[in-house]
Amino acid sequence: MALPQPLRPGPTPYELEFIASDELIEISPSFSMERTRLIHGIIGPFRPPGKSKVPLWLAVNLKLKRKCNIVPPDWLNVEYLQERLAEETSSPAFSALPFRFAEIAKVLLDVAADDLALPDKIRSLLKDLREARQSKSRDGLKKLDHIQLEMANLCSMEINELRPFFVKAMGVFTKLQTDSQGNADDQAGGQDMDFSW
């Protein structure tokens, strides 16, 4: 089989990390390098102590070889995350976060914790954010039917985790529709029905 069962019908977290690794991030290279043509585009030149923007995968590669330091993205700090968490816990809507924040944060905390201010605090804030949002997505489930559901501001990794359950649940709703209901649906809550038969 070309694709093992767990790989369908959505990407794995690792594949999402792969995709997120194409995002640009700023680094402070510790060595000089001429302009280099990559398929992605042109990298460099690196002229320390000047900074440069490169894809995340490249930044990680250099960081692991101790050839650069990583400049944290403007959302990966305690202040910003605390603000988002406050928003998250005070409103039923999802706060706006970078679409691939989970992937990028995970990678940077893994290989470049020393380039971040208060990495443990960041980790803990991210965990709180995740839990607050996960609990909100369960509320979103109440609105799920056989037609559509809007999920504003949900992020890549969250959608991926919810996907199998939500898609299957929607499928069950679809299958439970009768032909006559198909065009005039009302998800009416709890009206008592005539049970005399």
Place this chain on the structure above:
Amino acid sequence: MDYSDDFDAVRATSSTAWEDETEDIGQTSLQRLTRWWINERGAPDILVWQAQLVEELLDSLHNQATMVQHIRSDPRTSEQEHFRVVLVQTEMERVKFLIRSYLRVRIHKIEKYAGYIMREPGVQVKLSSGELTHAQKYYDLISKYFHSSALEGLPENMRSLDEQLPNGRSMITEPDKDRGVFVRARKKCENVRLPNGDSLTIEKGSIHLLRYRTVEDLVARAEVELI
């Protein structure tokens, strides 16, 4: 092939990072194929083969490989240049992985829906010539196998593999277009017709869970992407 304009235009990892992902301008072949790969993963049926994108990337890979070979075989190459070669090669592996992943998801669907493909010329045009050949051969193989291992033992009028049953179902496995998919709109989409007859407007950048059938055309026209 000067990519410097693309690079300058591209996004930083800020909270509006994704906005640029939804624009076509400045999108590299790499970004586009990545999108089609994920579209393919999410879509129940097979999408149109992205011949141009794949060809561009294969060309790029070829050029990079030539460059690498050139540099490595030159005895005057410095250590710094060797290091650049490593970076180039690392990226090449990533691009190859992307192309292979794209192919793999399509092969999986082609084999699963081989019978359906052979029956529907409208689907056949979405495949590359190599994929179509594979679909044909695969279906032949499977049919022969079913015949020799089981069907030959049945009465002649029961040996068919492609009957349409009285209740509307088909013996041939078809993609389930009513399966839910998560979409993100790359531009504002108006008058999207829902299964219950209602009309929906999908704002640019918003995320919805919808039946694939509802957004099939939008996906094909790249007005929404599957995420």
Place this chain on the structure above:
Amino acid sequence: MDDDYYSIDAILADNQKIQCTFKLDVPNLGYLEGGEEKDIKTNSKIQLPHWLAPTLLYQDWVDFAIPPPFSLRVRKALNAEPRHVRLSSLVGGGGQWYSFGRMIVELLQEPQSEELAKVLQQTFHARLVDLMDQAQNFGGAAGSMGGAVGSGDVGDDFREGLEGVERELFTLAQDSARATKLWYESSDKK
């Protein structure tokens, strides 16, 4: 709930039995009753499988009774407390309450078919949030990391009360949560 021709689940589901009452005599098929009779007599009650029942119904050769999992008593209980009914005790653990119910809906006439369909939909809807909640927080015994002490038992008990499709959903949520968790804990450092 699979319509694919080759789906094993669909084939098994087709074998579920519905109690039917024959409206006429049928010679020589008495063995279907399981007894010693040579013929089926009018008003005989026989359990017929789902792949056979519809045809006989449409020909008006049999009547059928609403199977016990969808009886009046059950429907009343579901209307009152959908989240606490153990659907698995109606159809056996892993049995298919919703799928079976769907089949019965197709055999019924209006307005009974609509009413039963609504019961199925509202029950499913009411139980969905608990399903996700339990699956994410009480992630099964083996390999469960970071769950509360003894949470494996709570999760198992809840799961035991679920019918087939609900168990599938439960597993989907669990597996997904586990896979994501594993990824969070993985490292790119060699």
